[in-house]
Amino acid sequence: MAGIKEIRTKIKSVQNTSKITKAMEMVAASKMRKAQERMRAGRPYAVKVRQIAARLMQAHPEYTHPYMVESKELKAVGIVMITTDKGLCGGLNTNITRLVLNRLRELADKNVKVQTTALGSKGASTLARVGANLVSQEVQLGDEPNLSRLIGAVKVQLDDYMDGKIDAVYLAGTRFVNTMKQDPMFIRLLPLPSGLKDPFQNGEDESVEAAQDVNNSEYGWDYIYEPDAKTVIDELLQRYVEGLVYQAVAENMASEQSARMVAMKSASDNASKVIDELQLVYNKTRQAAITKEISEIVGGAAAV
Numbered sequence: 544m545a546g547i548k549e550i551r552t553k554i555k556s557v558q559n560t561s562k563i564t565k566a567m568e569m570v571a572a573s574k575m576r577k578a579q580e581r582m583r584a585g586r587p588y589a590v591k592v593r594q595i596a597a598r599l600m601q602a603h604p605e606y607t608h609p610y611m612v613e614s615k616e617l618k619a620v621g622i623v624m625i626t627t628d629k630g631l632c633g634g635l636n637t638n639i640t641r642l643v644l645n646r647l648r649e650l651a652d653k654n655v656k657v658q659t660t661a662l663g664s665k666g667a668s669t670l671a672r673v674g675a676n677l678v679s680q681e682v683q684l685g686d687e688p689n690l691s692r693l694i695g696a697v698k699v700q701l702d703d704y705m706d707g708k709i710d711a712v713y714l715a716g717t718r719f720v721n722t723m724k725q726d727p728m729f730i731r732l733l734p735l736p737s738g739l740k741d742p743f744q745n746g747e748d749e750s751v752e753a754a755q756d757v758n759n760s761e762y763g764w765d766y767i768y769e770p771d772a773k774t775v776i777d778e779l780l781q782r783y784v785e786g787l788v789y790q791a792v793a794e795n796m797a798s799e800q801s802a803r804m805v806a807m808k809s810a811s812d813n814a815s816k817v818i819d820e821l822q823l824v825y826n827k828t829r830q831a832a833i834t835k836e837i838s839e840i841v842g843g844a845a846a847v
Contacts, residue, residue, distance in 0.1 A: 547832065550825045554818055561814035567631065568807035574686055575722070575800035581687065582719060582790070582797040589790040596735055596783040599766075599776060606772040610780045611735050614710035619656040621678075621700035621709045622646070623732065625716035625791055626666035627799045628683055633806040635717060635798060636665045639727040643715045646729060647675065658709065660700055662693060662792060678703075688792040690785060697788055704733050716791045717798040723805065725798035732787060735780070 599611065624643050626636050643666075650657050661667035661680040670677045681696035703709050712733040718726045768775045 547825065547828050550821055550828060554821045554825065557814050557817050557821065561811055561818070564807045564810040564814060568804055568811060571800050571804035571807060575797065575804055578686070578793070578797040578800045579719070582793040585786075585790050585793050589786045592779070592783050592786045596780055599735075599779070606776060608776050608780050609705055610733050610784075613734055617653075617655050617710050619658070619709045620650065621658050621660065621703060621712040623660045623662065623697055623700060623712065623714050623788070624666040624670065625714070625795045626661070626663035626669070627795070628664040629799075630665070631806060632799050632802040635725060635802040636669075638725075639715060639717055640666070640669050642727045642729055643669075644673065646713070646715070647673075656709075658700070658703070660696055662696060663795075684792065684796075686796065688789055688796065690789050693788050693792055694785055697784070701733070701784065714787065714791055716795045719794045719797045719801070722801045725802055732784065735783070 622643065624639070626639060630636070647657060656676075658676045658678045659670050661670050661677060661682070663684060664682040667677065667680045667682055679696045679699040681692050684692070700709070700712050704712055711731060713729060714732045715727070715729045718728040720726055766775075
């Protein structure tokens with residue numbers, strides 16, 4: 544059995560750890576509220592621009608943007624992986640990493656070339672460790688998404704798609720459901736899916752070869768373009784890509800803070816249990832030592 548001094552040292556160490564986890568829980572709770580507000584504020588724009596862009600697929604304008612053209616065969620794809628810069632957020636990064644690695648294996652089995660982009664330090668280190676073709680990255684994103692930095696990294700994938708080097712671009716991140724639940728998602732960014740579903744409300748992920756949504760519209764759409772279809776569609780689809788990437792990062796940041804708050808609360812609760820157990824052992828050890836001393840004193844007195 545450990546000595547009284549050793550047990551007291553362990554108790555002090557766990558108490559110090561508990562103070563840190565409690566402070567991190569409070570910080571994460573504060574940041575979580577702001578991150579969730581930012582995420583919810585961006586959802587209406589992302590949904591609306593996605594709906595308008597998807598309806599262009601049904602309108603059949605005189606100009607067809609490359610973002611709207613389906614590839615007959617996937618020979619090469621790009622994957623944008625969104626993770627956190629810091630750890631201590633439960634299984635958040637583990638879940639999205641497992642999903643991306645599974646997709647990479649599926650594509651490798653089909654002889655599809657993959658190039659990746661990492662948004663977040665954890666994803667960048669993971670992709671580098673597994674030997675993936677990492678063409679761009681952006682780390683240290685901070686607590687608020689910066690669109691110019693995000694698009695700067697993703698533009699490498701978009702340019703390669705426009706040049707025909709890759710046939711599709713996928714976005715992998717974490718979908719915020721509620722404070723206790725965050726789901727990994729794998730959605731197609733390009734070419735533009737034909738359906739109108741919101742990827743941040745849908746609980747299912749698509750396979751790498753399937754279209755993301757189902758076209759369930761009951762009537763056709765048409766638009767009057769001013770000044771012309773090319774100008775309007777080019778600008779709209781650019782905003783579509785930017786909006787979807789920004790919203791995905793905002794969802795991931797809200798998920799990060801929620802997961803970290805829950806993880807730190809769990810750590811604080813576990814620390815309290817460990818302290819109680821160590822305190823019980825400490826009391827028993829201390830009582831045994833006192834009893835032993837009394838026994839020695841009584842035995843010495845009896846011998847005299």
